[in-house]
Amino acid sequence: QQQVKQSPQSLIVQKGGISIINCAYENTAFDYFPWYQQFPGKGPALLIAIRPDVSEKKEGRFTISFNKSAKQFSLHIMDSQPGDSATYFCAASLNTGNQFYFGTGTSLTVIP
Amino acid sequence: NAGVMQNPRHLVRRRGQEARLRCSPMKGHSHVYWYRQLPEEGLKFMVYLQKENIIDESGMPKERFSAEFPKEGPSILRIQQVVRGDSAAYFCASSRQGNTEAFFGQGTRLTVV
Numbered sequence: 001q002q003q004v005k006q007s008p009q010s011l012i013v014q015k016g017g018i019s020i021i022n023c024a025y026e027n028t029a030f031d032y033f034p035w036y037q038q039f040p041g042k043g044p045a046l047l048i049a050i051r052p053d054v055s056e057k058k059e060g061r062f063t064i065s066f067n068k069s070a071k072q073f074s075l076h077i078m079d080s081q082p083g084d085s086a087t088y089f090c091a092a093s094l095n096t097g098n099q100f101y102f103g104t105g106t107s108l109t110v111i112p
Numbered sequence: 113n114a115g116v117m118q119n120p121r122h123l124v125r126r127r128g129q130e131a132r133l134r135c136s137p138m139k140g141h142s143h144v145y146w147y148r149q150l151p152e153e154g155l156k157f158m159v160y161l162q163k164e165n166i167i168d169e170s171g172m173p174k175e176r177f178s179a180e181f182p183k184e185g186p187s188i189l190r191i192q193q194v195v196r197g198d199s200a201a202y203f204c205a206s207s208r209q210g211n212t213e214a215f216f217g218q219g220t221r222l223t224v225v
């Protein structure tokens with residue numbers, strides 16, 4: 001059973017556009033939600049993370065929007081650049097912190 | 113500060129051999145997670161360890177796989193009698209405590225021939 005559901009599977013965006021990736025979860029005990037970026041042949045790199053006590057967090061061109069009542073959170077990449085082309089994973093963890101449950105990933109391609 | 117260090121980066125083993133993967137966490141981190149990733153797939157949890165303790169091994173196959181994180185030295189993921197299906201990228205991540213920022217290494221790509 002997939003604890004965190006991620007969509008879309010792939011995304012193509014024009015340079016300068018906004019990339020939006022969505023995730024949904026069921027377990028209300030999740031209380032930490034990170035996003036990771038992974039380039040081919042590399043390890044996942046932590047991008048940005050949020051806890052449920054805030055509805056939005058922004059770091060540079062990356063923003064997480066969090067909707068606790070809907071049990072959904074999303075990553076917005078503003079002014080998308082070709083260098084943003086990578087696979088993005090959302091994740092969630094419980095307050096026990098035993099593991100991170102990952103979404104299935106979104107392959108983002110930003111075309112010039 | 114050095115990041116999470118994994119070695120080797122690439123490992124080739126024949127069926128039936130043992131694979132030993134090493135992970136040195138970031139300085140000050142005492143929590144280690146191991147994940148497996150198949151091509152074009154997501155990250156599957158295997159095991160969560162703190163120094164000298166296995167906290168959660170619910171994702172680890174019951175046979176042939178083991179992990180440790182000794183008081184001194186790196187965390188080790190050990191796969192005995194490897195089979196073709198063990199071919200994957202194995203990543204470890206470390207954090208200062210659970211349920212907080214976790215940083216991944218570059219992974220070990222295991223190929224079983």
